[in-house]
Amino acid sequence: MVTVLRNSTVYTMNKSNEVLQNADIWVSEGKIVKVSKCFDLPSDSQVIDCSGQFITPGxxxxxxxxxxxxxxxxxxxxxxxxxxxxxxxxxxxxxxxxxxxxxxxxxxxxxxxxxxxxxxxxxxxxxxxxxxxxxxxxxxxxxxxxxxxxxxxxxxxxxxxxxxxxxxxxxxxxxxxxxxxxxxxxxxxxxxxxxxxxxxxxxxxxxxxxxxxxxxxxxxxxxxxxxxxxxxxxxxxxxxxxxxxxxxxxxxxxxxxxxxxxxxxxxxxxxxxxxxxxxxxxxxxxxxxxxxxxxxxxxxxxxxxxxxxxxxxxxxxxxxxxxxxxxxxxxxxxxxxxGIADKVGSIEEGKDADFAIWSHKPFETKANVLSTYIEGKEVFRHAGMIR
CATH class of the missing domain: 3.20.20.140 (Metal-dependent hydrolases)
Structure with a gap:
């Protein structure tokens, strides 16, 4: 099954420092399989709505x-x-x-x-x-x-x-x-x-x-x-x-x-x-x-x-x-x-699905970590966060 973190602002931190608006991150078996602009989703996918939120690499x-x-x-x-x-x-x-x-x-x-x-x-x-x-x-x-x-x-x-x-x-x-x-x-x-x-x-x-x-x-x-x-x-x-x-x-x-x-x-x-x-x-x-x-x-x-x-x-x-x-x-x-950039450090296909999901744009005063994911699994959720 594919998990899709949907419709967020994604700070990829790849070599080009791309920041993608209204983007999806597809995760399967602990890995990132796609980073894209809102494609149609598989019928059996688990969707996590991240509208208005910001995602950085872990x-x-x-x-x-x-x-x-x-x-x-x-x-x-x-x-x-x-x-x-x-x-x-x-x-x-x-x-x-x-x-x-x-x-x-x-x-x-x-x-x-x-x-x-x-x-x-x-x-x-x-x-x-x-x-x-x-x-x-x-x-x-x-x-x-x-x-x-x-x-x-x-x-x-x-x-x-x-x-x-x-x-x-x-x-x-x-x-x-x-x-x-x-x-x-x-x-x-x-x-x-x-x-x-x-x-x-x-x-x-x-x-x-x-x-x-x-x-x-x-x-x-x-x-x-x-x-x-x-x-x-x-x-x-x-x-x-x-x-x-x-x-x-x-x-x-x-x-x-x-x-x-x-x-x-x-x-x-x-x-x-x-x-x-x-x-x-x-x-x-x-x-x-x-x-x-x-x-x-x-x-x-x-x-x-x-x-x-x-x-x-x-x-x-x-x-x-x-x-x-x-x-x-x-x-x-x-x-x-x-020496681990082949596994972590950026949001790119093939890397580990490690993310931090933020309430506001990084470096804004109000920015808080809402959720943390390691290899596609949520390991922390802010007390006020509802999924």
Whole structure:
């Protein structure tokens, strides 16, 4: 059976940024099968009248700790393994609680896909995962189990291990050393030794995967000198790099563009909890957009609750970011940065039927998420919504 979301304004967020008026979205078996202007419908179709409403792709948060971070009265934080500064074998999938209330918050805000994993206490913290925010089973929700090796530069690892535990790293030099360590060890292996890494469950496996470009190196970095170090390390080993936070990136835009790195910006609208993020501003995305540097905007949930991802973009638009570029930063651009644009990020035939249905045009003050769909199934409905 075909389900048809009928007669809405559709923000496709495809390469052409098409906005279709009075359009239909046809869904079958969890996929988009047609996006068109009100064709005649099959006799057995299920019709959902969306007249006067606005549909965007399901929103994507490229940097979160959803399902891992302790919140409210929860005591155990599963996002950071504090036993060692170097924990490359930590796998986000093993720590995510798929029933955690943060996933409910996500769908309330129209967020259908997240990247989540280790925090930034460790110079090398573990491997991240990408998953849907709702679904039949946890395994079915996983899109990419190993989406990047997470590392951190700057104050976090120094404060946790140097200041609190009085062990390495105490300096930025030691942080960089610990990030390089795994790559150097892999490069010193013979080919036959590299081939046996996986079967031996070696701590070097994630580094080998990054060197083979199977996944990127995702480095937490706020200060300009830490951003420069991240770029330098990626260049040394010829690996794909994602600059996470990139707070002072506006001070070195040309270097970031030349590096080919992708960027995940945010969170904004939070207190300057440490000296190195005191310059955090929602003005940054406009500068990256103007230079055509690929970027996504993120919440870093729980530091900004994930249901407010859309409002992080609203704030950037207030400071001059083009509206469509802002919406793209949490849809198609985020999907491209995460390597999942063949599945999600835009409303196009063949992609997953993930949508957010809005009461008003995006970026209007009154815009509310009325419904959220993942793979053609409604996973959230606003309390005042009647179907």
């Amino acid at each position: 929103l994507i948060d490229a940097h979160t700790h959803v399902g891992l971070w302790a919140e409210v009265t929860e005591r155990q934080n599963d996002a950071n393994e504090y036993s060692s500064p170097w924990t490359p074998l930590m796998n986000a999938k093993d720590g995510i609680d798929p029933r955690h209330f943060s996933f409910e918050q996500a769908v309330m805000g129209g967020v259908t896909t997240v990247q989540t994993g280790a925090g930034s206490a460790n110079p090398i913290g573990g491997v991240w995962s990408i998953l849907k925010t709702a679904g039949a089973s946890f395994d079915d929700r996983i899109i990419i189990e190993r989406s990047g090796l997470k590392g951190a530069l700057g104050e976090n690892p120094k404060n946790v291990f140097g200041n609190q535990y009085k062990t390495m790293p105490m300096t930025r030099m030691a942080v960089a050393h610990l990030i390089r360590k795994g790559f150097l060890e892999v490069l010193h292996l013979k080919d036959c030794e590299r081939e046996r890494l996986a079967e031996n469950h070696s701590e070097l496996v994630p580094f080998a995967e990054v060197l083979e470009r199977k996944m990127p190196l995702r480095l937490h970095c706020h200060r300009a000198d830490d951003i420069a170090t991240a770029i330098r390390i990626a260049k040394e080993f010829d690996v794909k790099l994602s600059l996470e936070h990139c707070t002072e990136g506006v001070l070195m835009l040309d270097a970031i563009k030349a590096s080919g790195a992708t960027v995940t910006l945010g969170p904004y609208m939070t207190p300057a909890s440490k000296y190195e993020n005191r310059l955090s501003t929602a003005k940054s995305p406009k500068h990256f957009h103007d230079l055509d540097i690929p970027f996504a905007i993120m919440t870093d949930h729980p530091f900004i609750p994930i249901q407010y991802l859309y409002y992080c973009v609203v704030e950037a638009v207030k400071y001059g970011l083009d509206e469509m570029a802002g919406l793209k930063s949490i849809t198609l651009a985020a999907a491209e940065i995460m």
